[in-house]
Amino acid sequence: MSEQPLLRITNLQVEFPTQGGAVRAVDGVNLELFAGQTLAIVGESGSGKSTTAHAIVDLLPGAGKVTGGSILFDGQELVGATAAQLEHVRGRQIGFVPQDPMSNLNPVWSVGFQVEEAIRANGVATGKQEVREAAIDVLRKAGLADADRRLKQFPHQFSGGMRQRVLIGIGLSANPKLLIADEPTSALDVTVQRTILDHLDELTREKGTSVILITHDLGLAAERAEQLVVMYRGKIVESGPSREILTNPQHPYTKRLVAAAPSLASRRLTAGLSVSSADSEFDLTAVASKRASQTTVGEVAISLADVSKVYSIRGSGFKSTPFTAVDSVSFDIKRGTTMALVGESGSGKSTVAKMLLGLEKVTSGSIVIDGQDVSSLNAKELFALRGRMQPVFQDPYGSLDPLRNIANTIAEPLVTHHVGTRAERTARVRELLEQVSLPWSISSRYPGELSGGQRQRVAIARALALKPDIVVLDEAVSALDVLVQAQILQLLAELQSELELTYLFITHDLAVVRVIADEVCVMNKGQIVEAGTTSRIFESPTQEYTQNLLDAIPGANIRLGA
Amino acid sequence: MANKQTHFVAPENETPLMAVDSVTGDSQPSNLWLDAWRDMRRRPMFYISGALILLVIFVALFPGVFTAEPPNDKCYLSNSNAGPMWGHPLGFTRQGCDIFARIVYGTSTSLTVGILVTILTMGVGIVLGAIAGFYGKWIDAVLSRVGDIFFAIPYILAAVVVMSVFSHNRNVVVIALAIGIFAWPSTARVLRAEILRVKNSDFVMASTAIGVSRSRILWRHVLPNSIAPVIAITTMSLAGAIVAEATLSFLGVGLPSSFMSWGNDISQAQSDIRTNPMTLIWPSLALSITVLAFIMMGEVIREALDPKARASR
Numbered sequence: 001m002s003e004q005p006l007l008r009i010t011n012l013q014v015e016f017p018t019q020g021g022a023v024r025a026v027d028g029v030n031l032e033l034f035a036g037q038t039l040a041i042v043g044e045s046g047s048g049k050s051t052t053a054h055a056i057v058d059l060l061p062g063a064g065k066v067t068g069g070s071i072l073f074d075g076q077e078l079v080g081a082t083a084a085q086l087e088h089v090r091g092r093q094i095g096f097v098p099q100d101p102m103s104n105l106n107p108v109w110s111v112g113f114q115v116e117e118a119i120r121a122n123g124v125a126t127g128k129q130e131v132r133e134a135a136i137d138v139l140r141k142a143g144l145a146d147a148d149r150r151l152k153q154f155p156h157q158f159s160g161g162m163r164q165r166v167l168i169g170i171g172l173s174a175n176p177k178l179l180i181a182d183e184p185t186s187a188l189d190v191t192v193q194r195t196i197l198d199h200l201d202e203l204t205r206e207k208g209t210s211v212i213l214i215t216h217d218l219g220l221a222a223e224r225a226e227q228l229v230v231m232y233r234g235k236i237v238e239s240g241p242s243r244e245i246l247t248n249p250q251h252p253y254t255k256r257l258v259a260a261a262p263s264l265a266s267r268r269l270t271a272g273l274s275v276s277s278a279d280s281e282f283d284l285t286a287v288a289s290k291r292a293s294q295t296t297v298g299e300v301a302i303s304l305a306d307v308s309k310v311y312s313i314r315g316s317g318f319k320s321t322p323f324t325a326v327d328s329v330s331f332d333i334k335r336g337t338t339m340a341l342v343g344e345s346g347s348g349k350s351t352v353a354k355m356l357l358g359l360e361k362v363t364s365g366s367i368v369i370d371g372q373d374v375s376s377l378n379a380k381e382l383f384a385l386r387g388r389m390q391p392v393f394q395d396p397y398g399s400l401d402p403l404r405n406i407a408n409t410i411a412e413p414l415v416t417h418h419v420g421t422r423a424e425r426t427a428r429v430r431e432l433l434e435q436v437s438l439p440w441s442i443s444s445r446y447p448g449e450l451s452g453g454q455r456q457r458v459a460i461a462r463a464l465a466l467k468p469d470i471v472v473l474d475e476a477v478s479a480l481d482v483l484v485q486a487q488i489l490q491l492l493a494e495l496q497s498e499l500e501l502t503y504l505f506i507t508h509d510l511a512v513v514r515v516i517a518d519e520v521c522v523m524n525k526g527q528i529v530e531a532g533t534t535s536r537i538f539e540s541p542t543q544e545y546t547q548n549l550l551d552a553i554p555g556a557n558i559r560l561g562a
Numbered sequence: 563m564a565n566k567q568t569h570f571v572a573p574e575n576e577t578p579l580m581a582v583d584s585v586t587g588d589s590q591p592s593n594l595w596l597d598a599w600r601d602m603r604r605r606p607m608f609y610i611s612g613a614l615i616l617l618v619i620f621v622a623l624f625p626g627v628f629t630a631e632p633p634n635d636k637c638y639l640s641n642s643n644a645g646p647m648w649g650h651p652l653g654f655t656r657q658g659c660d661i662f663a664r665i666v667y668g669t670s671t672s673l674t675v676g677i678l679v680t681i682l683t684m685g686v687g688i689v690l691g692a693i694a695g696f697y698g699k700w701i702d703a704v705l706s707r708v709g710d711i712f713f714a715i716p717y718i719l720a721a722v723v724v725m726s727v728f729s730h731n732r733n734v735v736v737i738a739l740a741i742g743i744f745a746w747p748s749t750a751r752v753l754r755a756e757i758l759r760v761k762n763s764d765f766v767m768a769s770t771a772i773g774v775s776r777s778r779i780l781w782r783h784v785l786p787n788s789i790a791p792v793i794a795i796t797t798m799s800l801a802g803a804i805v806a807e808a809t810l811s812f813l814g815v816g817l818p819s820s821f822m823s824w825g826n827d828i829s830q831a832q833s834d835i836r837t838n839p840m841t842l843i844w845p846s847l848a849l850s851i852t853v854l855a856f857i858m859m860g861e862v863i864r865e866a867l868d869p870k871a872r873a874s875r
Contacts, residue, residue, distance in 0.1 A: 233580075235572060236570070236572060237571070237572045238569075238570065238571050238572065239568075239569075239570045240568060240569030240570055241569065244569055245569070250569070250571040251571050251572060251574065252574065252579050253579055256579075357771050358771075359767060359770060359771060382773075383773045386771060386772060386773035387773065390771065390772070391767075391768065391771045393764045394764075398763050398764035398765060399763075399764035399765050399767075399768050400765055400768075401765045401769075401783050401786075401787065402594065402787065403594060403595070403787055404782075405591065405593075412769065412772060413772045413773075416772050416773050416778075417772075444591050445591050445592075446591060446592060446593035446596075448592065448593060448594075449592055459768070462768070
């Protein structure tokens with residue numbers, strides 16, 4: 001390699017001052033990126049991956065500061081560069097695509113105005129007419145049909161995927177040499193994610209733009225980038241060609257990640273492979289194969305027949321239009337098994353869960369739980385039913401009352417249902433904490449002091465307090481980092497076999513489904529598109545929609561093993 | 563990492579693996595209130611305003627400790643507008659009464675009115691705000707419009723009208739009612755807005771799914787999580803009520819002159835502003851310092867309860 005790298009970072013150090021002294025977020029990062037290459041930085045939250053990327057364009061949040069090392073971009077030193085020099089580099093030579101498409105477009109200005117602003121700032125075009133034409137061109141290249149009409153619209157008229165297209169368009173508007181994309185699709189549905197990343201690939205390949213892709217998803221990273229950098233606690237633990245790292249991870253942390261990533265686990269299962277790693281604590285493949293070997297066929301625990309939910313949406317004046325969120329959905333769940341309800345946002349899957357839990361009224365159809373029709377229950381019977389069916393919600397930061405300590409939170413179902421004496425309840429809380437592998441010492445703490453994964457454990461303990469038969473898991477692992485997610489999935493599988501629980505598992509992530517579910521219902525626009533056993537759905541889907549979802553699992557195209 | 567083909571692996575001892583998601587249990591338990599309490603105790607303003615408030619309360623409860631002089635018994639016209647002398651550090655009013663004694667004995671009036679008004683506005687405001695915010699629908703519509711009507715009337719003006727109606731039996735309770743009845747809508751509004759925010763939290767849904775009753779959810783989960791801004795404005799509204807009492811008394815529609823209150827003292831001192839300005843200045847100063855102490859305390863509490871304000875300090 002005689003050519004000069006486009007970007008060379010040597011021994012980069014970034015610190016954030018806090019009350020307890022400076023915290024080093026990035027510690028001695030070295031990396032090189034050549035023209036036309038794509039590099040992915042992978043890591044969990046807090047690993048320093050975003051901080052590294054932000055340091056390149058000097059967009060560190062808050063009081064963060066580069067305290068050492070050098071960032072050499074195209075022969076120019078960026079550490080210590082003046083604001084004017086950086087402005088020249090930012091946008092014109094290094095484009096940036098931020099994480100959240102919802103908050104990164106200013107809602108009071110039209111999309112066209114914001115694109116034009118970027119074009120003018122980067123000196124791509126001057127003159128009113130030219131700028132406008134350039135803006136239309138950017139949106140068209142970003143894959144938005146009728147771009148000239150779209151120009152006048154406002155961000156709220158765009159879907160998340162369209163906004164991200166606009167942001168990518170803005171990032172690429174000045175034909176930069178390098179594009180930094182910080183988790184560009186983690187807020188989007190998988191199918192949208194795929195089309196956007198395909199599009200990004202196409203654009204950058206065309207122009208020979210180098211890309212730094214920041215992501216938490218190892219499968220995604222390996223699929224999209226030739227080079228992979230794995231970060232852990234502010235340091236690079238492993239880097240090199242992606243395929244090689246995936247098939248032959250060397251550092252124990254990388255091994256853990258590879259074993260825990262659901263997208264890769266699902267891929268391994270389909271290929272009939274298993275990671276024979278010593279660190280089996282995180283091997284999701286093992287979780288799934290254990291499940292497959294012990295599936296029992298019991299009687300039906302939950303049965304939904306033609307369940308519909310119609311909301312009336314307030315229109316103009318006194319009119320309201322009906323909106324069918326769930327459209328005659330029917331399925332049965334057998335005792336002791338896991339049914340996964342999969343669908344993209346807006347498919348109605350969470351509404352099904354709320355109706356099952358009695359948090360929303362059923363418009364038509366019937367829900368039968370253990371032979372009892374839920375809609376015909378009186379208040380007392382509903383109360384009794386609630387003891388036997390418990391939910392765990394998606395957001396571990398929102399589902400626990402921040403002002404009640406952990407012991408009180410877990411004991412709440414016991415108190416509400418008048419179970420046991422005070423001492424018995426304390427003993428039960430202790431037992432529950434043990435079941436979810438949390439120490440007794442956290443019982444006097446408050447949710448604010450716990451991590452997301454720990455809170456989700458507490459939420460699971462609370463759900464199990466009354467010894468329910470049915471647990472409804474509404475995106476219960478979606479907000480967690482991969483390793484934590486793997487731990488919780490493992491915990492859920494253990495609890496299921498121990499306590500013979502029936503799970504309704506609601507998720508948008510098909511890869512997780514492959515690991516945890518016995519049966520799958522795929523939902524789209526309020527209807528069940530396809531239903532069947534997990535292996536049947538994954539191996540021979542009959543519907544195009546299901547096939548699309550499966551193809552969109554990141555890493556689905558990676559060849560492993562062979 | 564000389565070029566792109568290299569497969570780099572960091573030495574293991576450089577970044578030793580940590581247990582995933584382990585519990586760090588070395589810090590004290592913390593939640594919003596505990597953190598706020600710890601934060602307040604670090605601020606000098608908390609001690610200054612706290613000491614002043616304690617002093618005011620003590621004076622109100624035990625005025626006899628501070629002055630041997632019963633305020634109205636020994637008013638000799640021979641002392642009219644006299645300057646300070648031994649045992650009478652602030653001098654005398656036109657009626658020949660001791661200014662210091664009158665201020666000391668007036669403290670309890672001001673404080674009682676302030677506390678009564680606060681209890682009234684808090685009570686009515688919290689109950690109505692909580693019901694409106696939590697139960698919503700038509701209850702909210704009715705209560706909010708009622709609140710708007712009361713809010714639209716300037717409460718000093720309304721209190722003037724009420725006090726004129728009760729011109730024959732004015733006392734501390736009547737004046738507190740007159741001020742409080744028109745002051746609750748702002749408390750109710752603040753609480754309603756907070757409750758609207760909190761009641762959509764997942765933890766409320768989780769409790770509903772457990773089978774906890776609506777009223778218990780409001781009482782145990784929603785209210786504790788929404789009350790912080792109300793607490794913060796309460797100490798400040800207490801100061802506002804003390805000023806309102808003084809204003810009404812000054813305007814002559816407050817407490818009758820037989821009551822000793824700072825407002826009355828200020829009112830009576832008007833006519834002597836040229837001859838003996840000190841009769842005006844001393845009670846005004848007492849009023850200002852008390853009000854300032856409560857406002858400072860309110861500010862400290864407000865900042866302590868707002869994690870964002872705490873972080874930016």
